Amino acid sequence: MEIKSKFPAWKKKKRKFQIDKDGKKIKPNPGAQISKILQNGKVNGNSRQTGGQEQKFQNLEALKKKTMLLKKKKKQMNNFQKEEELLSSTFRITNGILKKEKKIEVTTISTQTPKKLPKTPISTPSNSKNATPMSTRKHSSSQQSPPHFEANYEKFSRPQLPIDAVEQQLMYELASQETLIVIGETGSGKSTQVPQLCVRAGIANSGSIAVTQPRRVAAISLASRVATEMGTNIGGIVGYHVRFENATCHKTKIEYMTDGIVLRKALVSPLLDKYSCVIIDEAHERSLHSDVLMCILRQCQDQRRETNNPLRLIIMSATLQAEKFQSYFNNAKVVLVAGRTFPIEVFHVNPKINKSFSSTDYVYNAVICVKYVHLTEPKGRDILVFLTGSEEIEAVASQLAELNGSLPASADVLMPVPLYAALRPEKQKEAFRKTPQGARKVIISTNIAETSVTIPGIRVVIDSGKVKTKRFEAFNRIDVLKVHNVSKAQAKQRAGRAGRDAPGKCYRLYSREDFHKFEAENMPEILRCNLSATFLELMKLGMKNPHRLKLIDPPETDNINAALLELTSLGAIRPVNSDRSKFALTEMGDAFCMYPLPPDHARILFQAQKEGCIMEAIKIVAAMQTDALFSGAGDSKSDADVDRIRRRFETREGDHITLLKLVLVTNQFFDQLNKKTESDARYGKANKSLEREYNQTIRKFCNDNMINEQHLKTASMIEEQLKQIAIEQKVTFSTCGADFMKMRKALALGMFLNSCEYDRQEDRYRLMINPAITLKIHPSSCLSRSKPAYIVFSELMKTNDLFALQVTLIDGDWVRPLISDHKKMRANHLAETTERVQQITRLEPKAKKAKLNVTF
DNA sequence: GAGCACTGC
Numbered sequence: 001m002e003i004k005s006k007f008p009a010w011k012k013k014k015r016k017f018q019i020d021k022d023g024k025k026i027k028p029n030p031g032a033q034i035s036k037i038l039q040n041g042k043v044n045g046n047s048r049q050t051g052g053q054e055q056k057f058q059n060l061e062a063l064k065k066k067t068m069l070l071k072k073k074k075k076q077m078n079n080f081q082k083e084e085e086l087l088s089s090t091f092r093i094t095n096g097i098l099k100k101e102k103k104i105e106v107t108t109i110s111t112q113t114p115k116k117l118p119k120t121p122i123s124t125p126s127n128s129k130n131a132t133p134m135s136t137r138k139h140s141s142s143q144q145s146p147p148h149f150e151a152n153y154e155k156f157s158r159p160q161l162p163i164d165a166v167e168q169q170l171m172y173e174l175a176s177q178e179t180l181i182v183i184g185e186t187g188s189g190k191s192t193q194v195p196q197l198c199v200r201a202g203i204a205n206s207g208s209i210a211v212t213q214p215r216r217v218a219a220i221s222l223a224s225r226v227a228t229e230m231g232t233n234i235g236g237i238v239g240y241h242v243r244f245e246n247a248t249c250h251k252t253k254i255e256y257m258t259d260g261i262v263l264r265k266a267l268v269s270p271l272l273d274k275y276s277c278v279i280i281d282e283a284h285e286r287s288l289h290s291d292v293l294m295c296i297l298r299q300c301q302d303q304r305r306e307t308n309n310p311l312r313l314i315i316m317s318a319t320l321q322a323e324k325f326q327s328y329f330n331n332a333k334v335v336l337v338a339g340r341t342f343p344i345e346v347f348h349v350n351p352k353i354n355k356s357f358s359s360t361d362y363v364y365n366a367v368i369c370v371k372y373v374h375l376t377e378p379k380g381r382d383i384l385v386f387l388t389g390s391e392e393i394e395a396v397a398s399q400l401a402e403l404n405g406s407l408p409a410s411a412d413v414l415m416p417v418p419l420y421a422a423l424r425p426e427k428q429k430e431a432f433r434k435t436p437q438g439a440r441k442v443i444i445s446t447n448i449a450e451t452s453v454t455i456p457g458i459r460v461v462i463d464s465g466k467v468k469t470k471r472f473e474a475f476n477r478i479d480v481l482k483v484h485n486v487s488k489a490q491a492k493q494r495a496g497r498a499g500r501d502a503p504g505k506c507y508r509l510y511s512r513e514d515f516h517k518f519e520a521e522n523m524p525e526i527l528r529c530n531l532s533a534t535f536l537e538l539m540k541l542g543m544k545n546p547h548r549l550k551l552i553d554p555p556e557t558d559n560i561n562a563a564l565l566e567l568t569s570l571g572a573i574r575p576v577n578s579d580r581s582k583f584a585l586t587e588m589g590d591a592f593c594m595y596p597l598p599p600d601h602a603r604i605l606f607q608a609q610k611e612g613c614i615m616e617a618i619k620i621v622a623a624m625q626t627d628a629l630f631s632g633a634g635d636s637k638s639d640a641d642v643d644r645i646r647r648r649f650e651t652r653e654g655d656h657i658t659l660l661k662l663v664l665v666t667n668q669f670f671d672q673l674n675k676k677t678e679s680d681a682r683y684g685k686a687n688k689s690l691e692r693e694y695n696q697t698i699r700k701f702c703n704d705n706m707i708n709e710q711h712l713k714t715a716s717m718i719e720e721q722l723k724q725i726a727i728e729q730k731v732t733f734s735t736c737g738a739d740f741m742k743m744r745k746a747l748a749l750g751m752f753l754n755s756c757e758y759d760r761q762e763d764r765y766r767l768m769i770n771p772a773i774t775l776k777i778h779p780s781s782c783l784s785r786s787k788p789a790y791i792v793f794s795e796l797m798k799t800n801d802l803f804a805l806q807v808t809l810i811d812g813d814w815v816r817p818l819i820s821d822h823k824k825m826r827a828n829h830l831a832e833t834t835e836r837v838q839q840i841t842r843l844e845p846k847a848k849k850a851k852l853n854v855t856f
Numbered sequence: 857g858a859g860c861a862c863t864g865c
Contacts, residue, residue: 215863243865260865289864389861421862446861468861481860596865779857797860805860
């Protein structure tokens with residue numbers, strides 16, 4: 001093999017076996033691990049890359065031979081995939097007792113073998129000897145010479161991972177493909193190994209490798225893991241970059257980042273030419289950022305293809321959504337890597353046996369189910385219960401604690417532990433503590449335990465099948481927070497949490513029939529959020545016609561129009577042709593892009609500049625980006641305390657000024673504390689005790705004032721970031737002192753779309769841009785009782801009623817001109833866009849291969 | 857006088 005000689009690393013670590021789920025060696029079956037996508041007799045359908053290869057496949061003889069080989073491989077693979085038949089059982093809940101029934105249905109989830117492979121035939125690189133030699137490929141430039149970058153990966157011995165079994169094939173594909181889709185489930189090792197393989201394949205010679213993650217913790221911990229494996233320090237060859245933390249340097253070759261950071265980088269350097277390869281990890285989660293990123297990167301790739309710095313893309317996903325990604329990326333090749341989790345027995349409620357069962361009683365059912373599991377499962381196996389929100393969780397926790405009184409003497413103590421994001425960090429830590437002897441830990445959690453945190457020792461999962469999600473109603477511009485059914489993929493993900501350490505069980509509090517009615521995948525974020533901020537970013541990158549934007553899942557026309565109307569109304573964009581099919585950024589819109597803020601919040605800063613209160617505005621807007629600064633522990637007692645404390649800061653002007661007062665008071669406190677600490681240090685106090693004292697003082701201050709320390713810290717860091725950007729934008733700093741009217745005016749003009757007028761007859765507020773919508777001020781607001789004539793709010797939330805959160809008193813005359821402009825614009829916009837949408841629909845068949853209308 | 861999942865720049 002001539003290719004091998006170019007990749008000295010290939011010779012190393014050659015294994016003749018694979019590792020199965022128990023860590024045993026098994027015979028290789030590459031067919032199940034790796035697939036080469038053949039379509040219409042073409043290899044990977046991307047004629048640009050395959051060139052000569054394609055012609056050879058036209059040869060009938062070769063094709064015949066190939067097909068036979070593929071059939072054989074596929075047969076082998078099917079054997080390998082055969083589903084295990086386990087005992088069948090289900091359970092029922094009657095009169096508060098849960099009973100196990102024999103002989104019903106059970107599913108085994110084992111990520112060892114993928115359940116379904118892409119429909120296309122399979123082959124292995126070993127038999128594709130007529131593949132184009134590396135040197136003729138577009139991407140060969142960086143591989144002409146042997147890689148001069150040598151990672152010191154031998155220093156660290158790590159346990160074997162399933163991905164090791166396909167290392168050589170994967171290296172081959174990484175080196176030869178422009179775009180590669182890697183499907184590997186939990187525990188496959190793809191997130192740590194693929195970037196290292198890229199380095200060894202020489203991809204990092206011409207630039208560094210960016211690996212994107214949806215969460216900060218993941219980016220940081222993966223980077224530190226890989227640094228250890230490669231025997232280097234973090235921030236050197238391996239680094240990470242998340243908001244507020246940049247641990248990279250000019251030498252960094254593998255850069256773990258949050259997807260949002262990469263997006264921001266693209267705004268500054270649209271071709272991302274620092275990176276020779278971008279790896280999008282966890283693409284199946286379909287976060288807003290990763291979806292947008294994929295759209296941008298596809299364009300980058302096109303632009304860089306003919307240059308001496310082509311861009312490689314690797315899309316990594318845990319679920320078999322491969323076909324969707326594949327068609328989005330021009331029939332890119334798909335590689336499958338086995339996962340490594342333990343088998344999980346899944347039980348569904350059987351409604352035929354249990355007539356009175358109702359899946360809406362999931363809170364009650366959860367308690368019963370915990371009791372049943374506790375009395376039947378061996379000791380020492382912890383339980384994880386998935387519910388939808390803090391209220392439910394606290395209720396179940398207290399019921400379970402009460403249950404202890406009625407348990408048999410021989411049973412262990414039930415130890416309920418709530419877990420949700422709004423919970424204070426010290427309380428969250430309890431979920432990770434070791435379960436004491438003679439107790440069984442029951443973690444009652446929201447979907448935070450699905451992906452964001454992994455709790456050790458969980459052997460049983462109880463899944464309510466429900467999740468609380470926020471969806472954006474574009475037409476009315478309202479966020480709706482509602483309980484929905486989970487998707488099938490989500491249910492599988494939840495079940496998988498029981499099999500991290502050992503074989504596990506999952507009890508689903510819904511029937512198998514219900515399960516089949518669930519959506520296959522989670523609704524991508526881009527389909528359920530306000531698109532205005534995203535569109536603004538894309539416009540900055542050169543998008544002109546958002547209706548032609550090609551995302552994996554195109555948002556609804558209503559949602560696109562709503563975002564365009566919002567941006568136009570805010571003065572961030574303007575139509576450039578009469579039919580409003582093309583838009584351009586205004587100067588103001590261009591400035592908005594630089595701030596990591598939603599466009600209306602950016603506009604507050606813009607207005608504040610005019611009013612002369614930019615310092616105050618930055619503090620308020622920064623605080624608006626975090627969750628509640630005031631927060632208790634979650635129980636009713638601390639809620640009352642929060643209300644009491646909040647009243648101390650209350651102002652007649654409203655919640656935003658209250659927020660400002662709080663920030664000013666805390667700033668004062670920090671100034672004093674810093675001065676004291678400095679003087680203590682001068683008098684020779686030990687650093688360690690100083691630090692301890694410093695942190696204790698902060699903690700006491702936060703506890704006394706019911707302030708969430710974490711959120712306060714975040715707000716102050718955002719404040720710094722905004723200040724920095726304002727300096728770069730050459731903003732003249734100004735302050736209004738105690739003249740809060742200026743600040744209120746800036747808030748009103750920035751968020752004028754959210755201004756409301758009080759309707760005395762209805763005793764409700766009417767949204768000025770759409771008086772048909774009526775709402776209430778949320779009781780947590782300091783204006784909920786005074787009911788002023790005009791208000792502006794920062795958030796509208798639909799729960800049991802429509803509530804305005806964070807409200808400020810305004811003057812109706814301030815916003816009236818803007819409102820009437822907006823109404824005219826809305827009328828035009830609706831008429832014109834409807835007409836144009838019809839035109840586009842008519843043109844659709846012709847514009848089949850329409851390219852993304854983005855130019856950089 | 858209500859009760860708000862989770863991320864991210």
